Amino acid sequence: MSQVLVVRDMPTIYQVPLLLHDQKMIPLLRSKLGLDSIIVSPERTQAGTSLLTTWRSVVLRAYEDTVTIALVGKYVEMHDAYMSVVKALEHSSMHLRRKLNLIWVDAEHLEPKTETADQAKYHQAWHQVCTASGIIVPGGFGHRGTPGMMLVAKWARMNKTPFLGVSFVEIH
Secondary structure: OOOOOOOOOOOOHHHHHHHHHOHHHHHHHHHHHHOOOOHHHHEEEHHHHHHHHHHHHHEEEEEEEEEEEEEEOOOOOOHHHHHHHHHHHHHHHOOEEEEEEEEEEEEEEEHHHHHHHOOOHHHHHHHHHHHOOOOEEOOOOOOOOOOHHHHHHHHHHHHHOOOEEEOOOOOO
């Protein structure tokens, strides 16, 4: 059973390498792939040990607080569309020792037409925006959702809520 590794759900994906290291994956791979004959210099070994120590110190830090960020976009049903933004937020919050609470808000739900068509969606979206620590509006193409993005930008400015708008203006 020494060849069985358990990869369970972890608080962040960045803890998975530590989980595998703790289960002795490196010696297992070296043995099974016949890499034991390769000599690793003491400098490279030290560099690897140093990297692992740094990785542990960053990934296993205790959170000091939670930060709630509202991501207001057009494609919030497809989280992969904003993967680079999400990873940047994860890395930033990890660095600042904050647990990231990312709230996905559909920009169209912030628009007056949604207030008329579905008040529950409208009020929930605005509640999420109003209770967030900060707001980010990633880029998008086309007209859909643009009024909601503009409304949330105005709201953030008027309420002095941290806001980052990334290329959300359409050029004709």
